[in-house]
Amino acid sequence: MKKLGLLLVSCVLFSANVLADNYVIDKKGMHASIQFKISHLGYSWLWGRFNDFEGHFSYDKNNPSNSKVSVTIDPSSIDSNHAERDKHLRSDDFLDVEKYPQSTFVSTSYTQNADGTGVLKGDFTLHGVTRPIVIDVKFTGEGKDPWGGYRAGFEGKTRIALADYGITKNLGPASKELDLILAIEGVRQ
Amino acid sequence: MRLSNSHTHFGLISILLHWIMAILLVGLYLLGDYMVDLDYYDDWYHSAPGWHKSTGMIVVGLLLLRLGWKLTQLRPMPLVSYKVWEVKLAGLVHHSFYLLMFIMTISGYFISTAKNAAIDVFGWFSIPAITELSKTQAELAATIHEASTTVFIVLVVLHIMAALKHQFIDKDKTLIRMLKPDDSIKSTGESK
Numbered sequence: 001m002k003k004l005g006l007l008l009v010s011c012v013l014f015s016a017n018v019l020a021d022n023y024v025i026d027k028k029g030m031h032a033s034i035q036f037k038i039s040h041l042g043y044s045w046l047w048g049r050f051n052d053f054e055g056h057f058s059y060d061k062n063n064p065s066n067s068k069v070s071v072t073i074d075p076s077s078i079d080s081n082h083a084e085r086d087k088h089l090r091s092d093d094f095l096d097v098e099k100y101p102q103s104t105f106v107s108t109s110y111t112q113n114a115d116g117t118g119v120l121k122g123d124f125t126l127h128g129v130t131r132p133i134v135i136d137v138k139f140t141g142e143g144k145d146p147w148g149g150y151r152a153g154f155e156g157k158t159r160i161a162l163a164d165y166g167i168t169k170n171l172g173p174a175s176k177e178l179d180l181i182l183a184i185e186g187v188r189q
Numbered sequence: 190m191r192l193s194n195s196h197t198h199f200g201l202i203s204i205l206l207h208w209i210m211a212i213l214l215v216g217l218y219l220l221g222d223y224m225v226d227l228d229y230y231d232d233w234y235h236s237a238p239g240w241h242k243s244t245g246m247i248v249v250g251l252l253l254l255r256l257g258w259k260l261t262q263l264r265p266m267p268l269v270s271y272k273v274w275e276v277k278l279a280g281l282v283h284h285s286f287y288l289l290m291f292i293m294t295i296s297g298y299f300i301s302t303a304k305n306a307a308i309d310v311f312g313w314f315s316i317p318a319i320t321e322l323s324k325t326q327a328e329l330a331a332t333i334h335e336a337s338t339t340v341f342i343v344l345v346v347l348h349i350m351a352a353l354k355h356q357f358i359d360k361d362k363t364l365i366r367m368l369k370p371d372d373s374i375k376s377t378g379e380s381k
Binding site for chain 2: 081087
């Protein structure tokens, strides 16, 4: 029984390898970013980003719906280029990073259109709350790099409401939602 | 009115530095405690931290001035009525005040300059950042700032209680010495 289980697991792993290529998000070379923008009072956009994250995805251009993505973000790495604001964003008024030291995204489905745009669905965990989100994805390219590797890249956009994730600090009526903008490049393993 | 200290009295400069800094430091504590919970739409949301940082930097200047003044001045003798433990405890508290004033202001400085931004002091001038801190170091500065100010304010309460004890229970000249610089009060502690 145990052997059968192992066989099954290896079959699944093997088949996954055959059908889709596995990529690791290029964190070392930082050809990836997780940025956000949120309205300031309704007058302008405040941009920020998460500096520390890691993740991997599998992607099969012949069968994109077989693709999977998994990303882990360190919310304490939030960076809005302002020391006191970042400190405030890490505090329990916002991300409460001491209590919730990890944010994750795990995909549940992906559909890609012929023009390279697609829809990625998955579970996003932030501030201890897990909710399904839909990310609008655009496949930006793939191919050999000049150093002997193979890379694939995507762009993603989604909008989340802060209150959905239990972040209720009032920033004004124009700032209840924020946009997440993802630029992801993976190196094929 | 005497500006400098004598063996029996604090001079006007020491007294003024004591009270000005006392008011500023207690004010900083209350303002700091108040400002971190302000609503985003509060009128003071930006001005309160501005005043807090500016005043904190003024306190650094006063602290250096005071330390320089203290080191070059005569130290009024303890009153003979003081018990040994009182003198020792008071000495410990006074030294802790100086140490804590440095810790509080330096940690506060690093909270605000963690991302290389200068500290603007009431729009008069600005104090540049020395170095950029990692987020761990910035959080450490914040923890130290909060902890040291808490210890400081506890010691301030102890200091005030001690002053009131000398005034109303011991009925000695301790508090008067920190209020009146002139030589009209004869200290019983003049031993030399």
